[in-house]
Amino acid sequence: MQLNETALHEAVNTTLDALVGSAGEAVDPTTPNWAMRALIEISGDFDAVVSATCDEHFARSLAAAMFGLELDETSDDDVRDAFGEFTNIAGGMVKSLLPGTCRMSVPSVGDPTGVGEPSAVALLCEAAVEHEGGHVGVRVLSPT
Amino acid sequence: MKILVVDDSRAMRMIVQRTLRQAGFDATIVEAENGQEALDKTKSEKPDLILSDWNMPVMSGIEFLNALRGGGNNTKFGFVTSESTPAMRAQAVGSGAAFLISKPFNADTFKDTLNGVV
Numbered sequence: 304m305q306l307n308e309t310a311l312h313e314a315v316n317t318t319l320d321a322l323v324g325s326a327g328e329a330v331d332p333t334t335p336n337w338a339m340r341a342l343i344e345i346s347g348d349f350d351a352v353v354s355a356t357c358d359e360h361f362a363r364s365l366a367a368a369m370f371g372l373e374l375d376e377t378s379d380d381d382v383r384d385a386f387g388e389f390t391n392i393a394g395g396m397v398k399s400l401l402p403g404t405c406r407m408s409v410p411s412v413g414d415p416t417g418v419g420e421p422s423a424v425a426l427l428c429e430a431a432v433e434h435e436g437g438h439v440g441v442r443v444l445s446p447t
Numbered sequence: 448m449k450i451l452v453v454d455d456s457r458a459m460r461m462i463v464q465r466t467l468r469q470a471g472f473d474a475t476i477v478e479a480e481n482g483q484e485a486l487d488k489t490k491s492e493k494p495d496l497i498l499s500d501w502n503m504p505v506m507s508g509i510e511f512l513n514a515l516r517g518g519g520n521n522t523k524f525g526f527v528t529s530e531s532t533p534a535m536r537a538q539a540v541g542s543g544a545a546f547l548i549s550k551p552f553n554a555d556t557f558k559d560t561l562n563g564v565v
Contacts, residue, residue, distance in 0.1 A: 388456040392529045
């Protein structure tokens with residue numbers, strides 16, 4: 304399989320299903336108010352950046368499911384950790400669809416204003432889903 | 448049985464523990480968040496099995512495995528990682544790993560893989 308929107312959507316939902324037990328519904332990637340971003344750099348035969356963003360509800364729900372907590376019991380550290388791991392797994396699936404041999408960085412996670420996408424990149428593909436009222440989007444970018 | 452779970456994500460360490468229980472492995476779990484901490488805990492805790500992420504800060508999983516084997520420690524070792532190319536599998540086995548489990552995984556994956564090892 305090659306990297307395209309269908310494959311990316313499948314990667315997002317496979318990751319979600321594994322971590323929280325159910326997949327989401329496709330939505331317009333431009334809709335939500337993103338509260339958190341995680342970036343992973345892929346380098347080697349193919350250079351790319353995986354940029355995952357989510358709203359507050361998705362981030363809290365993900366952390367609650369992964370840690371086995373109630374929504375209001377999740378700390379900010381729990382939320383960053385959980386979203387970083389979500390991005391790490393989805394990023395690994397993206398990497399497996401890229402040609403050649405590549406390496407993947409550990410995720411950088413934070414507020415979208417603090418963890419910004421690099422400039423001078425082209426959008427290769429993107430996918431976003433709604434999951435139990437929360438939203439998450441993943442973009443794969445390549446340096447121009 | 449004592450299992451050392453190594454991952455920089457606390458959430459993933461919890462999920463690995465939960466999956467081990469779901470797969471029927473009744474083990475004492477020791478945790479480490481990078482290869483260096485894991486190297487120290489391998490010496491102090493003497494686990495029967497090590498389940499390690501690959502991509503971690505401070506010391507990666509493959510650096511940890513190489514340091515472990517270089518020091519003469521032959522504790523059973525498997526990777527649980529989001530990266531699993533054929534080249535990485537070959538490198539893992541070449542360095543002395545018994546298996547490589549790809550994230551995402553489930554209890555059946557753990558049963559199928561670990562039953563032949565422990």
